[in-house]
């Protein structure tokens with residue numbers, strides 16, 4: 001069954017005084033057998049230069065025609081994103097790759113066979129077909145074939161090339177359900193396809209194929225080990241500290257503060273039980289000073305806390321669960337208007353590396369050492 005409603009934003013005129021008021025259509029779709037009529041309509045919106053948000057297995061994307069410069073301009077405006085930060089073009093069939101790229105490296109084929117469709121993006125030299133508006137002025141283009149059924153059918157209905165950044169306001173946590181998209185983009189885009197909760201919750205791995213050896217620009221569900229099993233050694237780009245904006249980052253998006261909750265997030269590092277003790281101390285102090293405080297805990301430690309707004313990210317070693325919960329929890333803290341958030345640290349192996357990367361970015365690399373707060377008073 002398909003349900004649709006209209007959502008609009010009364011704040012639109014304050015945020016974008018020049019833009020026209022727009023009604024955003026929210027349509028629920030069956031994630032396994034999505035209604036083809038709806039997809040056709042959504043595809044037509046994209047073909048006509050409009051914006052449609054849609055689910056992928058990683059996060060919700062803000063779709064536009066990837067070959068249309070004007071559609072890219074609208075994407076940047078809706079997200080409030082700087083236009084030097086390029087978009088990923090999503091395709092549905094491997095055959096469509098050659099039209100938008102040049103000089104494809106041999107290794108790309110094996111990687112595509114292993115990881116497409118899926119949470120994996122590769123960067124290649126772009127062909128003339130791809131406008132600079134989509135690539136933020138770069139000679140390269142990022143490409144992904146997503147696995148999500150709604151995403152793939154929408155791409156086909158739209159003509160094959162859909163640019164899609166995460167469907168959030170720039171700087172906010174990426175959306176993992178349609179409600180998050182509405183929170184950020186209602187009144188600014190034509191349609192949101194609601195395919196339910198995403199299954200991964202962390203954006204795709206990005207591998208730059210234009211350098212030798214290829215370089216991971218953003219860690220994700222497809223890990224370094226998985227890539228190396230297919231093509232041998234690859235490198236990983238150094239994470240940007242956020243302070244050194246003089247250095248040109250490998251992925252332009254890396255220089256911007258990302259995934260940030262509104263409250264000040266700090267990660268407390270130490271042995272798990274030390275972390276709990278230190279967080280309890282910090283939370284108690286801040287509450288006594290009159291602040292609202294959030295805690296990011298785990299299955300194993302959740303019940304130790306007695307004060308503050310406590311959120312359970314999942315089992316400490318269950319990266320899949322942590323990945324699905326992270327952005328939702330960061331958004332919930334925004335709704336609850338906490339002033340401070342203290343997070344336990346989480347192991348960073350395999351997919352855990354991607355989770356740690358996002359948590360670090362959300363915290364703006366703010367760490368506290370648990371040992372510093374351990375006194376007899378705790």
Ligand code: TXA
Pocket residue numbers: 056058059060061062085086087088121123135138140141142144164165166167202203204205206217250251252253254
């Ligand atoms: O999982 C995902 O990748 C999601 C879903 C919707 O597919 N999309 C996504 O897009 O995360 P976005 O725009 O939020 O992040 C894309 C990142 C940005 O940091 C951007 O700078 C980088 O990819 N990027 C895109 N094209 C690039 C290029 N040609 N060279 C280097 N970095 C590029």
Ligand code: MG
Pocket residue numbers: 165166174
């Ligand atoms: Mg993003």
